[in-house]
Amino acid sequence: MQASPSPVETSRIVTAETNADIQPTTSTDENIDVLINIKPQPFERLPISNSGIADIVPSSQLLQKALSTANLGISQTKLMGLANRFVSINSTNVNVSEPMEQWRKDVLDAFDSSLKDITRVAGMLVKLSNNKSLAFALYKVAAEEGYQNAAHYYAVILGTRSMKQKGGQSTSASIIRELVTAGHPPSYVVYADVLLAKATLNSTLKAIALLERAAETKLAMAAFNLGDVYRKGEAIDKDYQKAAYWFAKAAKQGAAEGYFMLGNMYSQGQATEDGKPDFEKAFVNFEKAALAGIVEAQFNVGGYYLEGKGVGKNSNLAVEYWLMAAAKRFPIAALNLGKLFVEGKEVPKNIRRARDMLNLAIELTDPEKIIEQHARALLAKLEHQKGKGGWCTIM
Structure with missing residues (x-):
C-alpha cells in the first residue's frame, strides 16, 4: 500500500490511514494428510x-x-x-526436462519422501532467498506428489505468473478448484478472491460463504478478508460493524494487519456507534500493529505522538516510530523526518540527519515524484540557510 502525501509545507503529518489495502501473510504449515491428484508436468527451465x-x-x-x-x-x-545440481541443470542444459526428472527423484530421496519437509524448506527459501526458482521447484515436487499445502503454494505462484510456465494460470485454477473440493481452507481464500473480482452480488455471497468456512478453522487471513469485504461494500452494502468484528478476529488470530485496519476504522468514525472518530482507540490499535512490525502503523503512531492525537504528545517517540518506518524504506516517514530535522521545532535541528532522511526520501520517491519534489525543496532550503550562515551542523 502506498499513501499519497499531502504537501509537507502545509501539513506535517501525512497519513497512511486512508484507502488502506494491505494484505496479511498467512501460514499453512499444519499437517494435511489427505493427498490430492495432480498430473505431473515436465519441468521447464527456471530462471537462474x-x-x-x-x-x-x-x-x-x-x-x-x-x-x-x-x-x-x-x-x-x-x-x-540439490541446489547446486538445480543451478547446473537450469544454467547449461538446452532441454532441462529429463535431468530435472532425475532431480525430482533426488529430492524425494534426500527428504526421505517427507512432503511436509519439502514444503517447509520451500517456504523457508521463499523468505530467505532472492531467487525463488528453487523454492518453486520444491513446491512443484511436493505438489505433484499430492501434498495439499505444497499444491496451494504452487498454484498461487503459477496464478500470479511470478514464475512463467506454459499454461500456468489454467493449471493454477484447476489445482485451486481441486483443493477447494478437498476442503483446503487457504484455497477457499484464494478462490474467494477470484469470486470477489467478479464484483457481482451472487459471486460476493459465494465468496463470503467460503471465507466464513475458512475463518471457522481460525485462518486469520480469511477473517481479515471478510472484514475487508464488509468495509468496502463493493457488491453488497457496507457493514462497518461486521467489518470491525472480522478485523478484530483476524488480529486475535495473529494477523496484526487486523489491528491496523481497526485503527483505520476508529480514526474515521467507522467503528464507533456515533460515527465520530475515536483517536484514542485508533492509537491503541495502530500501536499494536506497529509493535508487530506493520510499517504503515509505525508511521501513523509517529504522527499521533507528534500531534498528541489520541495519546500524550511526545516528539521523541514520534521520531523513534518514524525512524522504524524509514528503516523499512517507507518514503513519507523519511520525508517527514527530514522536515522535522530541518525545522528544529519539535526536535533539535540536525542538518546531517535531515540530509540523510531527505536523500532517502528522494531514493524511495513515489511514481508521481511528489515526495522527491518536497525533499528537493527542503534540501534547497538547507543550502539557502547555509549560504546565509543561518545554521550549524549538529553531529
Whole structure:
C-alpha cells in the first residue's frame, strides 16, 4: 500500500490511514494428510541469475540456523547438493526436462519422501532467498506428489505468473478448484478472491460463504478478508460493524494487519456507534500493529505522538516510530523526518540527519515524484540557510 502525501509545507503529518489495502501473510504449515491428484508436468527451465547459487539459497550460516531452528529432516550438505545440481541443470542444459526428472527423484530421496519437509524448506527459501526458482521447484515436487499445502503454494505462484510456465494460470485454477473440493481452507481464500473480482452480488455471497468456512478453522487471513469485504461494500452494502468484528478476529488470530485496519476504522468514525472518530482507540490499535512490525502503523503512531492525537504528545517517540518506518524504506516517514530535522521545532535541528532522511526520501520517491519534489525543496532550503550562515551542523 502506498499513501499519497499531502504537501509537507502545509501539513506535517501525512497519513497512511486512508484507502488502506494491505494484505496479511498467512501460514499453512499444519499437517494435511489427505493427498490430492495432480498430473505431473515436465519441468521447464527456471530462471537462474548471474549470481547463481548465491541467489538461490541464503548464506551458509543463515541456512544452517534456519534448518536447525525448524528441525527439518534434511542436512545442509544434502540441500546444498540439490541446489547446486538445480543451478547446473537450469544454467547449461538446452532441454532441462529429463535431468530435472532425475532431480525430482533426488529430492524425494534426500527428504526421505517427507512432503511436509519439502514444503517447509520451500517456504523457508521463499523468505530467505532472492531467487525463488528453487523454492518453486520444491513446491512443484511436493505438489505433484499430492501434498495439499505444497499444491496451494504452487498454484498461487503459477496464478500470479511470478514464475512463467506454459499454461500456468489454467493449471493454477484447476489445482485451486481441486483443493477447494478437498476442503483446503487457504484455497477457499484464494478462490474467494477470484469470486470477489467478479464484483457481482451472487459471486460476493459465494465468496463470503467460503471465507466464513475458512475463518471457522481460525485462518486469520480469511477473517481479515471478510472484514475487508464488509468495509468496502463493493457488491453488497457496507457493514462497518461486521467489518470491525472480522478485523478484530483476524488480529486475535495473529494477523496484526487486523489491528491496523481497526485503527483505520476508529480514526474515521467507522467503528464507533456515533460515527465520530475515536483517536484514542485508533492509537491503541495502530500501536499494536506497529509493535508487530506493520510499517504503515509505525508511521501513523509517529504522527499521533507528534500531534498528541489520541495519546500524550511526545516528539521523541514520534521520531523513534518514524525512524522504524524509514528503516523499512517507507518514503513519507523519511520525508517527514527530514522536515522535522530541518525545522528544529519539535526536535533539535540536525542538518546531517535531515540530509540523510531527505536523500532517502528522494531514493524511495513515489511514481508521481511528489515526495522527491518536497525533499528537493527542503534540501534547497538547507543550502539557502547555509549560504546565509543561518545554521550549524549538529553531529
